[in-house]
Amino acid sequence: MDKCIFCKIRDREIPKEFTYEDDDIMVFPDINPVKPVHLLIISKKHYADLSEVRDETLLAKLMLKTREMAKENDLDKNGYRVLINGGGAQAIMHLHIHLFGPMDQTTLL
Ligand code: 5GP
Ligand code: ZN
Numbered sequence: 026m027d028k029c030i031f032c033k034i035r036d037r038e039i040p041k042e043f044t045y046e047d048d049d050i051m052v053f054p055d056i057n058p059v060k061p062v063h064l065l066i067i068s069k070k071h072y073a074d075l076s077e078v079r080d081e082t083l084l085a086k087l088m089l090k091t092r093e094m095a096k097e098n099d100l101d102k103n104g105y106r107v108l109i110n111g112g113g114a115q116a117i118m119h120l121h122i123h124l125f126g127p128m129d130q131t132t133l134l
Pocket of ligand 2: 029
């Protein structure tokens with residue numbers, strides 16, 4: 026099967042500046058940000074979406090990093106949204122968490 030775009034980013038086949046990386050996860054800016062801060066927090070291992078993941082440690086790690094990134098970008102005081110598309114609602118079939126902001130309560134995006 027052809028590698029997905031996020032696997033190519035992971036493997037440095039597509040140049041990208043990483044905000045964070047360790048053995049299991051990585052963080053980089055969305056190419057088409059919907060807010061001034063728009064990060065993608067992804068697992069390095071390819072999963073099509075949330076429902077494929079059995080590794081609870083990985084899920085916790087992704088969520089904790091998302092929280093940390095919100096704080097690091099001052100979104101914890103200025104409004105943020107965390108979004109996961111799945112089940113066919115995702116454009117990229119590789120598990121990723123969107124974190125974006127700042128924002129208020131009144132809009133969905
Ligand atoms: P999804 O709808 O799958 O949850 O969202 C996929 C996201 O990936 C979109 O927000 C889109 O802008 C972003 N994206 C698509 N291709 C690339 C890319 O090559 N690099 C980066 N950084 N983001 C991408
Ligand atoms: Zn992939």
